[in-house]
Amino acid sequence: MPEGVVIRSTGSWYEVQSDEKEVFRCRLRGKFKLKDLKVTNPVAVGDRVTFDIENHNEETGVITDIHPRENYIIRKSVHKASHGHMLAANVDQAILIATLAHPRTSLGFIDRFLVTTESFRIPSVIVFNKADLLPAEGLSYQQELSGLYTSLGYLCLLTSTVTGENIAQFKELLQDKISLLSGHSGVGKSSLVNAIAPGLQLRTSEVSAFANKGVHTTTFAQMFEIEEDTYLIDSPGIKELGLANMEKGEISHYFPEMRDRLGECRYHNCLHIREPGCAVVEALDKGDIAQSRYYNYLSMLEGDDNRR
Numbered sequence: 001m002p003e004g005v006v007i008r009s010t011g012s013w014y015e016v017q018s019d020e021k022e023v024f025r026c027r028l029r030g031k032f033k034l035k036d037l038k039v040t041n042p043v044a045v046g047d048r049v050t051f052d053i054e055n056h057n058e059e060t061g062v063i064t065d066i067h068p069r070e071n072y073i074i075r076k077s078v079h080k081a082s083h084g085h086m087l088a089a090n091v092d093q094a095i096l097i098a099t100l101a102h103p104r105t106s107l108g109f110i111d112r113f114l115v116t117t118e119s120f121r122i123p124s125v126i127v128f129n130k131a132d133l134l135p136a137e138g139l140s141y142q143q144e145l146s147g148l149y150t151s152l153g154y155l156c157l158l159t160s161t162v163t164g165e166n167i168a169q170f171k172e173l174l175q176d177k178i179s180l181l182s183g184h185s186g187v188g189k190s191s192l193v194n195a196i197a198p199g200l201q202l203r204t205s206e207v208s209a210f211a212n213k214g215v216h217t218t219t220f221a222q223m224f225e226i227e228e229d230t231y232l233i234d235s236p237g238i239k240e241l242g243l244a245n246m247e248k249g250e251i252s253h254y255f256p257e258m259r260d261r262l263g264e265c266r267y268h269n270c271l272h273i274r275e276p277g278c279a280v281v282e283a284l285d286k287g288d289i290a291q292s293r294y295y296n297y298l299s300m301l302e303g304d305d306n307r308r
Contacts, residue, residue, distance in 0.1 A: 084244035
């Protein structure tokens with residue numbers, strides 16, 4: 001039976017690109033139950049699958065098997081609290097598009113995204129877009145944030161599709177990789193993709209002046225081939241990013257600055273909430289851990305998915 005990669009998911013139907021570059025509309029055969037993984041979507045864009053062709057003329061098929069994943073990115077489902085929703089599978093890197101104005105991406109959202117990708121050992125990049133909208137103090141704040149996240153091992157880039165700032169560098173980031181592009185609606189994901197691959201002509205939309213929020217222009221996750229061996233998965237705008245399948249005791253493992261201090265606390269099961277002899281709190285008091293990061297860590301412990 002033929003094999004291929006899922007390049008688009010619409011909920012009940014999946015577009016699968018075969019190894020011969022043919023695209024088939026496929027559905028699932030029966031119900032797929034993934035071991036130890038409760039998800040609303042058993043198949044994600046980026047999944048490699050085996051499928052059975054139903055009709056060559058209509059280019060339809062049935063997915064019969066999902067191959068083992070190298071990795072995947074999952075968030076808490078907004079419809080089923082006990083389930084997760086997979087954003088993508090088998091990616092080389094995750095790129096978060098953030099904006100500090102029009103609309104504003106919260107530090108809580110950034111940190112949740114990084115914790116999620118850290119939990120699956122997926123390298124992450126933060127792209128601060130819409131540099132042209134930032135006043136002098138805004139640019140200074142962006143440089144401060146870039147300094148913080150760069151010190152933690154995350155590559156940061158400042159871009160603008162209006163002025164063309166660092167667009168070439170953004171394209172270079174994607175070279176020879178499968179990249180997931182994510183972020184809030186309205187941060188300019190589609191505009192960035194159009195800037196480096198104008199032939200795709202992705203639909204864009206203005207940010208609402210009333211609510212300062214973006215309008216969803218990407219309805220379903222979809223994989224695009226930018227160049228040979230260079231793929232981009234464009235995901236729908238995410239309003240909230242709830243952590244899925246994560247125990248409280250493991251969250252600190254996905255903060256590099258906390259992970260570096262594992263084993264230094266007095267208690268082996270320390271949650272770093274003012275326990276005696278806590279190395280993380282000591283580092284916080286010394287200014288070696290950013291307060292914003294620590295506060296966002298506490299919000300994750302509390303299970304609060306809506307952070308400033």
